[in-house]
Amino acid sequence: MTGLIGVLGGSGAVGRVVVDRLAAAGHPVRVGGRDLARAKAVPGASEAVAVDLDDADALAAFCAGCAVVVNCAGPSYRVLDVVARVALAAGAGYVDAAGDAVALEALTAGAPDALVRLPAVFSAGLMPGLSGLLPRLLAEAGPIGRLDVYVGGSVEIGRLSAVDALLTRGPRFGHALAAWREGRVVEHALAPLRGVTLPGFRGRVHAWPFLSAEMVALAGALGVAELRNYTVYATENLPEVLATAWADDEPPDAHVDAVVEAARRDVEECGRHYALLAHARPPAGSGAGSRRVLLRTPDSYELSGVVAALVAADVLEGRVPAGAHHAADVLDPRRTAAALAADDLVTALELPKDS
Ligand SMILES: NC(=O)c1ccc[n+]([C@@H]2O[C@H](COP(=O)([O-])OP(=O)(O)OC[C@H]3O[C@@H](n4cnc5c(N)ncnc54)[C@H](OP(=O)(O)O)[C@@H]3O)[C@@H](O)[C@H]2O)c1
Known part of the structure; x- marks a missing residue:
């Protein structure tokens, strides 16, 4: 049509x-x-x-x-x-x-x-979007006990998107350091993972817990007992700039240049790469294996x-x-996964299988 x-x-x-x-x-x-x-x-x-x-x-x-x-x-x-x-x-x-x-x-x-x-x-x-969609593939083979989602990497951020990044704070967007457990948001449940290696992500990365509104909806849709969601950064440049901005009373626009520059430095230091990893563990005692979805792309905007x-x-x-x-x-x-697999912008797509 x-x-x-x-x-x-x-x-x-x-x-x-x-x-x-x-x-x-x-x-x-x-x-x-x-x-x-x-x-x-x-x-x-x-x-x-x-x-x-x-x-x-x-x-x-x-x-x-x-x-x-x-x-x-x-x-x-x-x-x-x-x-x-x-x-x-x-x-x-x-x-x-x-x-x-x-x-x-x-x-x-x-x-x-x-x-x-x-x-x-x-x-x-991609996020929001694929981050709320692709983990649903993990539920095809049976119920999920715990779901861990990691999304991020190193990519330039334009000025307009930098304003959006600065505006995504507060309870209407999500909860920093929170997890979803047994049907509710548990504040201060998680700590940042600094200098860790994660499947599909390049080198050592920093993963910051952020239970977004999208992840709360996903937890409800899949009926998982626990959901942990992390935004992944290649260096600490961006989390530092965002923390400074969020602690400030000035309008977010005052920090746009710093966000753009921090992302530019990430790309200079670490190259351009981005990944989405969702890892599902079965409910305790089910005997099933864990499963994962992994997507890689050089450019989350594109x-x-x-x-x-x-x-x-x-x-x-x-x-x-x-x-x-x-x-x-x-x-x-x-x-959607089939369409993504056929697109040049997807450099890796691993769909769930028992692991
Ligand atoms: N869901 C996700 O994963 C995801 C990922 C990346 C970005 N985004 C979102 O996508 C949006 C676009 O990001 P981007 O990086 O592509 O931005 P961008 O490169 O700055 O492009 C913005 C576009 O909007 C136009 N524009 C800006 N202000 C306008 C206005 N007042 N009226 C009409 N057109 C206007 C610009 O053209 P002119 O300057 O000529 O007007 C340009 O074509 C942002 O809201 C960003 O947060 C979402």
């Missing part, structure tokens, strides 16, 4: 890949951004439109005529449901490469009528674009029901 797909922010790190993958699949793509020349230069764009998402008329004109609108403009935690509402009002399905629970909740509080007949899918990236494009295709093909969802709840884990 074809239909015009609008990619807002299609000239960015995530958006360019969304455009590329959708155009390669034969979909006409309208690229939008504030800089028209930059939007026009995106390979695969069939139309380019100058649009600032803060300009309601321009945003409505951008969405008009689209079957699906994919939002890759941000910062996501400031944009929230702004683009979603305009896309739905224009009769388009909606996909957001980021957003997470705060954006979905913003949309469903005073949900637009159109949500009864159209889907809006948030968290359609791979997020692949995920958003897969969700957009699902929305276009009518595979996503009306209403607001997270991508992890509507993507088919096996189909």
Whole structure:
């Protein structure tokens, strides 16, 4: 099925890949951004439109005529449901490469009528996104007692995404050092793992416990007794910069340069690499073996674009029901894994087997 797909922010790190993958699949793509020349230069764009998402008329004109609108403009935690509402009002399905629970909740509080007949899918990236989806493959072979998830690595962070990284703090986003145990969040349950080696990650890394809203939902969906989630850093540069920023009363924008620079230094020192590892232990006494999923990519931003494009295709093909969802709840884990395995941006994909 074809239909015009609008990619807002299609000239960015995530958006360019969304455009590329959708155009390669034969979909006409309208690229939008504030800089028209930059939007026009995106390979695969069939139309380019100058649009600032803060300009309601321009945003409505951008969405008009689209079957699906994919939002890759941000910062996501400031944009929230702004683009979603305009896309739905224009009769388009909606996909957001980021957003997470705060954006979905913003949309469903005073949900637009159109949500009864159209889907809006948030968290359609790597994390959130694949981090909430791929561990579900571990539940295919039987119940999970404890699930450990590690996501991270070393990759440049742009200024816009740096604002999002700085904004993801506080209980609406997750709980630092917390674990999920027996149906509830247990604060201060875990300590950072410094200088550890982890399967699939390059060299010694630092893993910081962070029980995100996505992981709380995953724990509930899989009914695990315990879930531990870690953000993995190649050096201590980024955790130090983020801790400094989070301890500060200044607006997060004051720390954007430091985040961008810390990520740049990581790449300089350690190269560009990123991994997602999920390890499941069976419930005590079940006798089953442990299982794992492992994905590696050189670029988490670009791979997020692949995920958003897969969700957009699902929305276009009518595979996503009306209403607001997270991508992890509507993507088919096996189909997605097969698509990822065939994508050049996935350099390793190990699916569950007894180990
Ligand atoms: N789920 C995940 O795993 C994941 C991973 C990576 C990133 N993300 C999220 O994806 C989003 C994009 O990140 P990115 O690194 O690709 O950003 P980026 O490289 O800075 O690209 C941003 C894009 O949005 C456009 N844009 C910015 N402000 C705009 C505005 N006011 N109106 C219209 N267009 C605007 C930019 O074009 P102009 O400057 O020309 O307007 C550009 O095309 C961020 O929210 C980030 O947090 C999610």
